[in-house]
Amino acid sequence: MSSESSRSRIPEAVLARAPKVLLHDHLDGGLRPATVAELAEQTGYEALPTADPVELGRWFRDAADSGSLVSYLETFAHTCGVMQTEEALVRVAAEAVEDLAADGVVYAEVRYAPELFVERGLSLDAVVEAIQAGFAEGERRVAAAGGRIRVGTLLCAMRQHARALEIAGLAVRYRDAGVVGFDIAGPEDGFPPTRNLDAFEFLRTNNAHFTIHAGEAFGLASIWEAIQHCGAERLGHGVRIVDDIKTDSDGTVHLGRLAAYVRDRRIPLEICPTSNVQTGAARSIGEHPIGLLARLRFRVTVNTDNRLMSGCSMTSEFAALSEAFGFGLADLEWFTINAMKSAFLDFDRRLDIINTVIKPGYAALR
Template identity: 85%
Template sequence: MSTRTVPSPEELRAAPKVLLHDHLDGGLRPSTVVELAEQTGYDGLPTTDVAELGRWFTRAADSGSLESYLETFAHTCGVMQTEEALARVAAECVEDLADDGVVYAEVRYAPELFTEGGLSLDAVIKAVQAGFTEGERRVAERGGRIRTGTLLCAMRQHARALEIAELAVRYRDAGVVGFDIAGPEAGFPPTRNLDAFEYMRVNNAHFTIHAGEAFGLASIWEAIQHCGAERLGHGVRIVDDIKTSADGKVELGRLAAYVRDRRIPLELCPSSNVQTGAVGSIAEHPIGLLARLRFRITVNTDNRLMSGCSMSSEFAALVDAFGFGWAEVQWCTINAMKSAFIDFDQRLDLINNVIKPWYAERV
C-alpha cells in the first residue's frame, strides 16, 4: 500500500474522478426504464417492478458472453426511441455521474440504434446533447461541477461507420468530442471501417476503438497499426502479449511493449470484463499487473445498469483486490484526464485546479 490510509467507499465517492468509457444506453435508472416503457408503449420488459428489473439486468448480463451481454440493450434502446426519452436519459446520466464524484465524463452511444421510431440521426444527436446540457445545468444549480463530452459510436456489424464519423465531425463544436466503433468483435475486425477512421484523421478528429475485449491481440494490433486508434476501448487482452515466469520475471511482447511505450490509453472496465467472460474475476483482472508495469490504464464503468456499478464501486473493488490506495486512484484519474478528447488547456485546468488539489491532502 502506497498511502497512509485505505480509501473507504464513501471517500471514493467524494473523490473527483474521470470517466472515458460509459455507454448511455447502459446506464439508465431502472425506474426510468419502467416509466419510459409505459410512456412510449414499449411492452418488452421482463418485469415492471423497479427493484426486480434492476436485478434482472445484472443477472442477464452475468452471462460470460459478450454477445449475450449485448442482448440486454434491446430493452434500454427500446425505451429510448423519442427525443424526450433521449433527453431525459442523457440528463439523468449526467446527474448520476456527478453524484458519484465524476468531474469529467465521455459518454458514448450509437445514434443508429435510436431511429426505430422515425427519428433522424441528427434529431437523435440534438436530443442527447440537449439532455447533457440540461444535466450539467442541474448539477451546477446544486453547486456541483461536471463536464460531459460525447462519443458517437458506429456498430461494427453494420455498414454505417463513415456516416457516423461524418456526424462526429459535423457536431464536434456542439459537444461531440470523438468517434468509436462498438458491438461484437469476433468476425467484425476494425479494418472493416478503415474509411471512417481515415475520415476522422484527415479532419483532425479524435477516435477510440473497442478492441481487445472479447477478441484477442489481432483486434488490438489492427486498431492501432491499421486504423490509428488513439485509445483502446477495453484493451484488456493486451495481457496475452505479456509473459510472467515462475520466478516473477515479466516479459513484454512486441505489441504490449509498443502500447506501453507509446502511452496508448487502455479504457479498462473491470466489472464488465468479468460479466462478458473476458476475465474470470476482479481478482484475476490484468489491471493489477498493467498498473505495476505502468501502462496508461484508466478505470471505467462501461454499463452502469448492466454491471450494477459506478466509478466509486469500481475503484472500491480495486482497493479490495489489489490494495489500490489514494496514489493509485489519483494516478488512474490523471491518466484518464490526460487521455480525454477535449482541448489541452481544458484538460490541464481540471488536472491542476480540480483533481490534484483534492488528492494532495491524501496522497
C-alpha cells in the first residue's frame, strides 16, 4: 500500500474528521441502545433482556460475539421487534442519518428488509415510505446543523424466504424516491443466491442495481453463483475470496481463476472487519484478509455492517485497520474512493463527491 503505511498510528481525532463512504450498513443493526429501550416501552415489546441502555448495548455486542452467523442474526429479533410502527421506523431512520453524519460519513447506502417490519399490519409500501421519510428528516437535521450527508436505500429480501421478486419490484417502484438498489441477506449456507434468479433477472431487465451477500459464512461457491449466475455488481462481504488465493512460503501469491476474475473486473468487496470477526469469517482484525486483499489491489471497501451489534463506527473500523495493518491516510482515502466509485449513485454525483468532498477532505488532514 502507500508509503504512509509504515508511519505511526493515525490519531482517532484525525480519523473522525476524515470523510467516509459506507456501502454496507443495516438499519436494524444500528439502533441506539436507548432508542431500543424507549421504543420497547412505547410499543409494548416485552422480550428485551434488559431495559437499561448501557447494559443493553453491552448485551447486543456480547450476544453477537458468537463466531456464528446464525447466532449473530438472532440478535435482530429485538431490534426488529421494536420497529413495527411508522413512528418507530421514522425515528430509527432519522437517528441513523444523524449518527452516520456525526461519524464523518458523507455518503451512505443503508439497507433493510421491508418484510421484517410488517408484523403489526404495516404494508411493504408503508414501511418504505416511513423509512424514506426518516432518512429525509435525518438529512434535514444534519444540514440544519451545518453538516453534509447523502443517504441511499437498499431493499433486502431474506434469502430463506420466498419474497425476493416481490421486494425487487418494490425496489424498482421506489427507485426515484431514494431507493438505489436491492440485496439479499440472511443465512448463506443452504440458501444459495440462485434460489432468487427470477428477482435478479427482473432487476437486470429494469436496469436496476443490486448487490448480494456472498462469501461471508459460505465460501467460493456462493461468490461464484452471485457473480456468474445472478450478475451481482458488488459482493456483500466477499472475504472468502481469499480461499482462491494461495501464498507460497517465499511470499509469492497465486490467484485462482475466480479471484483473478473478481479483481480484474473490479468487483467491489463490501468488507466489514469487526462483523467478520464476530461471525467467524476472520479470526481477528490482525488476521483479517483485508490486508492481503488491499495489497493485491482488489476493489476493497470498508464498512460497519451492524453498528449496534458490533459496537463499531466507520472511525473505529479505520482505527482498528490502521493499527493492525499500518494503513495511512492515503490508504483510507483509497478505500473511501473505492466505495464512492462503487456506489449505486449516478456517475456525475459520484464524481462530484470524490472531487469536492473526499479528496479535499483528506488533503486537509495531511
